Amino acid sequence: MPHPPRNRFRGQAVVIGAGIGGLTAARVLADHFEQVVLVESGMLPAVAGPREGVPQARHVHGMLARGARQLEALFPGLQAELIAAGAPLFDHGLLASTTVFAGRVPRVRGGVQAHGFSRDLLEWSLRQRVVSRPRVTVRDRSRVTGLRWSREARRVVGVRLAGGEVLDAELVVDASGRFSKLPHWLVEAGFPRPAVKVVDAGLAYATMLFDAPGQGFEALQHMNSAPDRPRGAFVVHIEGGRWAVTVFGAGGDHPPTDEQGWWAFAKTLGNDDLDALLASATPVKGTGIHGFKRTENRRNEYAAIRRWPRRLVAIGDSVAAFDPVFGQGMTVSILQAHALGETLARSGDLDTVARRTQRRVAAIVRTPWLMSVSEDLVWHHHRERGTLPLWLRPVLWYKRRLIRLVVADPEVFRMFLSVYHMVEPPTALVGPRVLAKALFKARRRWPVTPVTGNEGTR
Ligand SMILES: Cc1cc2nc3c(=O)[nH]c(=O)nc-3n(C[C@H](O)[C@H](O)[C@H](O)COP(=O)(O)OP(=O)(O)OC[C@H]3O[C@@H](n4cnc5c(N)ncnc54)[C@H](O)[C@@H]3O)c2cc1C
DSSP: OOOOOOOOEEEEEEEEOOSHHHHHHHHHHTTTEEEEEEEOSSOOOSSSSOOTTOGGGGSOOOOOHHHHHHHHHHSTTHHHHHHHTTOOEEEHHHHEEEEETTEEOOOOOOSOEEEOOOHHHHHHHHHHHHHTSTTEEEEOSOOEEEEEEOTTSSBEEEEEETTSOEEEOSEEEEOOOTTOOHHHHHHHTTOOOOOEEEEOOOOEEEEEEEEOOOOSOSEEEEOOBTTTBOEEEEEEEOGGGEEEEEEEEOTTOOOOSSHHHHHHHHHTTOOHHHHHHHHTOEEOTTOOOEEEOOOOEEEEOGGGOTTOOBTEEEOGGGTEEOOGGGOOHHHHHHHHHHHHHHHHHHOSOHHHHHHHHHHHHHHHHHHHHHHHHHHHHHHHHHHHTOOOOTTHHHHHHHHHHHHHHHHHOHHHHHHHHHHHTTSSOGGGGGSHHHHHHHHHTOOSOOOOOOOOTTGGGO
């Protein structure tokens, strides 16, 4: 349920960036402030479609069930609206074709729903709802170039826009994404440069949009696996009866962005369902092939800055951007915006909100970060020819056994899906039943072979 509006703070809050994080933050802030200004550097189109500022939106964007639930609580009726716009809602276990290194996962009811839509449609639907709130103003084509500080530079009092305009703010939320300038703005104001953690799997995406008839599945996941299977694919049936098809490669094995190369790359996966879809598919005219390479896990350690500025909160990719293969980014930013709302609802003093929210933001990042980097550290170390950290070895060993079980045991598959969708915590996968199965049922050793071009995928 959305948290009740308890405090009405005077003045305005400013949100930097109208992506998923910024839109949910603006929605939450509208419960607490007289005015909310959402500032976006790109142009926001009046219809659902591609826009500047979010090149990643061209690629398959899956929403985890936890994120979808939280979004529905903040925007009641959103799911029905997306369905009415033609976005298929389906049981992930039953209607997704899933292939992992251990084989094809049998399709059984998973009890977790997935929703097929383009990121453009989702963002547009959220935007319509946010803009229609009386307390929210959206300013697109307005780039924030810096923060304004109180005289002793401990408190943020507004933002500066390109062209020299200044917006006063009682609270500023940075949701400007993976390429946020916040570290630089902090240093400019005399704060220490925040420590940053980067784990790069050397992953790239390349996506095409197709028209194709129904396939007997609504989504497809062909997972890669470090370090011997660099290639994979994601497919989702989206609004308008279209199919978004992303192929990807880690460890530097990147998919080409010319048509011939793209099709050849997709073929190397040897995935019958993907091949059947592509055999009956026609590329949507004028959409082309879009590549994306900046996919490293990147985390700014804002919560570790001892004297974090008052009235400043950072959420979403600006704090932690993830390898997109795990589909966590949107959900994490929605949970963080929700946490901001809860902190505001509980606090009567705006000066304490920023620090408390930033700690919660860091706590929300912790588990998804571990899930993402535990796989990607293998690519990272493989590329750098380093040795894996000791703590990671048992984690990977256990994970490989679990994945073997996922193919063989529907009960484990269902649990795995719930953890993947952040509905259950990862500890659910080390409960006594799953643990016993992993230790005594899934016996085969995980084969470790080096990444050599495309060989691992054939
Ligand atoms: C290839 C790829 C695939 C992905 N797939 C998934 C997926 O399947 N599932 C999932 O959950 N997540 C996925 N993600 C992650 C997801 O896109 C983000 O985590 C999510 O959108 C939250 O981002 P955000 O709102 O913090 O930033 P963004 O969505 O990047 O939005 C930032 C906004 O800030 C604006 N901006 C930037 N600088 C300024 C400035 N100075 N002034 C004003 N405005 C500014 C930008 O124009 C942009 O609109 C994927 C990411 C990539 C790269």
